[in-house]
Amino acid sequence: MPTPGRADIELFVEPGKMEIPYRYHAGAVGSRFLIELRDRQKILGIRCPACNKVYVPPKSTCIHCFAKLDEWVELGNEGTLTSFAVVYQPEPPHPLKPPFTYGIVQLDGADTGLVHFIGEAEAEDLRSGMRVQAVFKEDRSGSILDIKYFKPA
Amino acid sequence: MSQRVAIVGCGQTYHKARRPDVNETELVNEAVRTALEDAQISLRDIDSVFTANMDGFEGVHLSDCWMCDGSGAYMKPGLKATTGGTTGASIFFAGVDYVASGLFDTELVIGYQKHEEGNVTAGLLGGQEQAWVKGMMQGAIGIFANIAQGYMMESGAREEHAAMLRLKADRNALRNPYAQLRLNLESVEQVLQSPYLIPPLRLLDMCPNSSGAAAVVLASEDRAKRISGKPVWVADTVSQHMGWSPVSSSMMGFGAPGERRLESTHTVCARKLYRNHGITNPRKQIDVFEMYEPSIWGEMKWYEDFLFCEKGEGWKLVEQGVTEIDGELPVNPSGGVVSTNPIGATALLRVLEAALQVRGDAGEHQVPRDVKTAIATGWGGINWTTMVLLSSTL
Amino acid sequence: MAEKQGPEYIVLPTLGRIDYNWTAGRVWSIAKKAMRDEKKLITTQCPSCKTIYLPPQPVCGECYVFMGDNWIELAQTGTLLNFTGPTAIPLFDPAFGKHMVDEYAHGSIELDGGGVVTMHRIGEVDPNELKVGMRVEAVWKNDGRVGRLEDLMYFRPIRE
Numbered sequence: 130m131p132t133p134g135r136a137d138i139e140l141f142v143e144p145g146k147m148e149i150p151y152r153y154h155a156g157a158v159g160s161r162f163l164i165e166l167r168d169r170q171k172i173l174g175i176r177c178p179a180c181n182k183v184y185v186p187p188k189s190t191c192i193h194c195f196a197k198l199d200e201w202v203e204l205g206n207e208g209t210l211t212s213f214a215v216v217y218q219p220e221p222p223h224p225l226k227p228p229f230t231y232g233i234v235q236l237d238g239a240d241t242g243l244v245h246f247i248g249e250a251e252a253e254d255l256r257s258g259m260r261v262q263a264v265f266k267e268d269r270s271g272s273i274l275d276i277k278y279f280k281p282a
Numbered sequence: 283m284s285q286r287v288a289i290v291g292c293g294q295t296y297h298k299a300r301r302p303d304v305n306e307t308e309l310v311n312e313a314v315r316t317a318l319e320d321a322q323i324s325l326r327d328i329d330s331v332f333t334a335n336m337d338g339f340e341g342v343h344l345s346d347c348w349m350c351d352g353s354g355a356y357m358k359p360g361l362k363a364t365t366g367g368t369t370g371a372s373i374f375f376a377g378v379d380y381v382a383s384g385l386f387d388t389e390l391v392i393g394y395q396k397h398e399e400g401n402v403t404a405g406l407l408g409g410q411e412q413a414w415v416k417g418m419m420q421g422a423i424g425i426f427a428n429i430a431q432g433y434m435m436e437s438g439a440r441e442e443h444a445a446m447l448r449l450k451a452d453r454n455a456l457r458n459p460y461a462q463l464r465l466n467l468e469s470v471e472q473v474l475q476s477p478y479l480i481p482p483l484r485l486l487d488m489c490p491n492s493s494g495a496a497a498v499v500l501a502s503e504d505r506a507k508r509i510s511g512k513p514v515w516v517a518d519t520v521s522q523h524m525g526w527s528p529v530s531s532s533m534m535g536f537g538a539p540g541e542r543r544l545e546s547t548h549t550v551c552a553r554k555l556y557r558n559h560g561i562t563n564p565r566k567q568i569d570v571f572e573m574y575e576p577s578i579w580g581e582m583k584w585y586e587d588f589l590f591c592e593k594g595e596g597w598k599l600v601e602q603g604v605t606e607i608d609g610e611l612p613v614n615p616s617g618g619v620v621s622t623n624p625i626g627a628t629a630l631l632r633v634l635e636a637a638l639q640v641r642g643d644a645g646e647h648q649v650p651r652d653v654k655t656a657i658a659t660g661w662g663g664i665n666w667t668t669m670v671l672l673s674s675t676l
Numbered sequence: 677m678a679e680k681q682g683p684e685y686i687v688l689p690t691l692g693r694i695d696y697n698w699t700a701g702r703v704w705s706i707a708k709k710a711m712r713d714e715k716k717l718i719t720t721q722c723p724s725c726k727t728i729y730l731p732p733q734p735v736c737g738e739c740y741v742f743m744g745d746n747w748i749e750l751a752q753t754g755t756l757l758n759f760t761g762p763t764a765i766p767l768f769d770p771a772f773g774k775h776m777v778d779e780y781a782h783g784s785i786e787l788d789g790g791g792v793v794t795m796h797r798i799g800e801v802d803p804n805e806l807k808v809g810m811r812v813e814a815v816w817k818n819d820g821r822v823g824r825l826e827d828l829m830y831f832r833p834i835r836e
Contacts, residue, residue, distance in 0.1 A: 141700040141708050141823055148693045148773030151341030151400050155686040156305035163686045189308045192351040195325045271686045302685035341692045401768050427760040435808055481761030
């Protein structure tokens with residue numbers, strides 16, 4: 130039996146790739162959320178009739194109660210920065226070039242945190258508990274990136 | 283001593299080519315709510331959730347995590363399976379074993395796929411072994427083109443036989459409101475107009491890619507008797523996997539003369555299952571057979587592999603109508619995989635459809651007889667067969 | 677502007693791209709070297725049940741016997757066992773990130789003396805001429821071989 134790791138013969142290592150196109154479907158509920166971002170620069174959440182939790186981004190089933198959700202709530206553009214992290218190491222899927230900052234924002238009226246970029250601020254100046262507000266892009270397409278980032282309010 | 287396990291609830295979506303109105307979680311949720319309603323229980327009564335999906339085909343990694351709100355799995359134990367064509371069966375087996383072990387009493391088992399979000403052939407080809415087959419393999423289509431060619435050469439079957447079998451599938455699908463392809467095919471000539479994918483395999487000979495989900499509720503004997511007036515008992519499960527070569531050519535429907543001819547995994551499973559349950563004549567002793575057939579040519583050849591007839595005679599059963607919905611052994615009264623194929627759910631749908639037959643609840647596609655025993659099979663690349671035996675009595 | 681038909685559903689296209697390095701391992705590397713350097717197909721045979729595995733494997737699945745040192749050379753000629761026509765419709769190939777059509781017929785060949793190559797290209801022939809039992813021979817690339825099965829470009833009918 131050969132000894133593991135011993136290269137007494139030429140060992141082949143081949144580069145390869147898998148490149149497959151995918152199409153994420155937002156569904157009726159997700160689509161409404163994205164369309165409101167695109168068309169009216171509004172952030173919508175959805176409320177559970179059983180436990181009153183407000184989810185953003187909105188979903189169709191309450192994860193706690195399993196109730197069907199259809200009560201839409203218009204949330205403002207402001208909220209609290211609960212946590213953040215600065216990215217220095219570039220990775221292929223990143224939409225921005227490092228360094229950039231991810232943050233979790235709890236919008237006023239929502240019970241969930243929304244992950245997004247934090248902009249117009251140096252990392253040293255950020256604090257958990259800061260007030261932040263959404264900044265929208267000029268050209269919007271119906272994507273979460275229609276919000277450009279959240280900036281200190 | 284292991285527990286007896288029964289299916290006490292079934293739910294599926296109306297399978298479609300496209301469901302732009304839902305994201306994948308919502309699709310799963312539809313099947314889950316239907317199954318819970320069918321069992322007349324709520325999510326609170328479920329103690330574990332088992333899910334199954336081929337994520338790679340849709341570009342979602344660890345899709346079970348994403349499905350958490352729709353599947354009801356939040357804060358509940360469970361497992362996920364990703365095993366190719368057998369995915370829906372693998373998760374069913376896992377579910378059955380956990381209830382049989384006594385660890386869980388009432389379980390939700392879910393299979394799903396939202397094909398329009400990805401590309402199956404790409405997923406299959408991308409998953410192929412790099413050096414040996416990547417350039418050559420044509421995915422499932424290639425495999426079944428080989429099976430079709432090999433089977434015709436060895437048995438004398440003709441393309442007309444495949445067309446006749448496709449018409450049966452469509453007739454049955456027209457009676458099944460959940461099936462995706464309900465084409466109203468009129469004649470053998472019409473089927474033979476269907477364009478070739480890889481000759482001699484035609485478009486209509488192959489299964490579609492559906493977006494859909496299926497869910498079943500499993501329960502241990504005590505719970506099953508309390509929940510359901512018509513529990514469908516899981517009498518046995520058998521699985522066999524034969525791995526890679528040298529069975530490649532026998533899998534493809536012909537045996538190379540110099541090669542050792544090995545029995546297909548279907549036959550190995552069937553022999554074991556039949557022997558363990560005193561089935562010596564499956565055509566007489568089984569009431570319904572829901573077969574996992576990605577291609578109509580697969581169904582024809584596999585009549586032989588599942589021991590309905592001698593080798594080389596599968597096409598004769600087609601001519602004699604043995605497997606029609608009112609025939610001696612109805613095969614795929616649901617319309618089968620050629621009518622509906624959400625891969626992560628498909629093998630589970632065979633079990634679900636077989637269970638509906640045992641309950642007498644298949645509506646218009648119910649076989650016209652008292653169904654006491656039913657078999658549901660699963661198949662996946664490469665060389666993996668699953669069989670489930672369902673019974674109306676303990 | 678056209679009247680909007682029904683609700684609008686958002687579909688977001690993305691490209692899933694995974695770059696990877698595939699290690700062939702010891703046994704396959706030996707076979708790949710023979711393909712690249714000597715235009716030969718070599719493979720492993722189980723010393724116990726004598727099954728010829730193609731592609732080569734270190735352990736026999738049936739006997740669970742190590743056979744990674746039991747090499748045999750396969751013939752360059754064989755018999756056509758089965759075949760399918762060229763791809764009639766383009767299929768998506770993730771290695772290239774696009775739909776491709778393969779113009780070759782494909783077939784399975786039993787090499788003289790044993791070993792079956794499944795679903796390999798058949799070239800230099802009109803697909804309508806193909807017959808089971810045809811004698812065929814391997815045609816290798818003269819240069820640019822890298823140690824993949826594509827180095828064996830196709831099998832062609834042996835024409836006397």
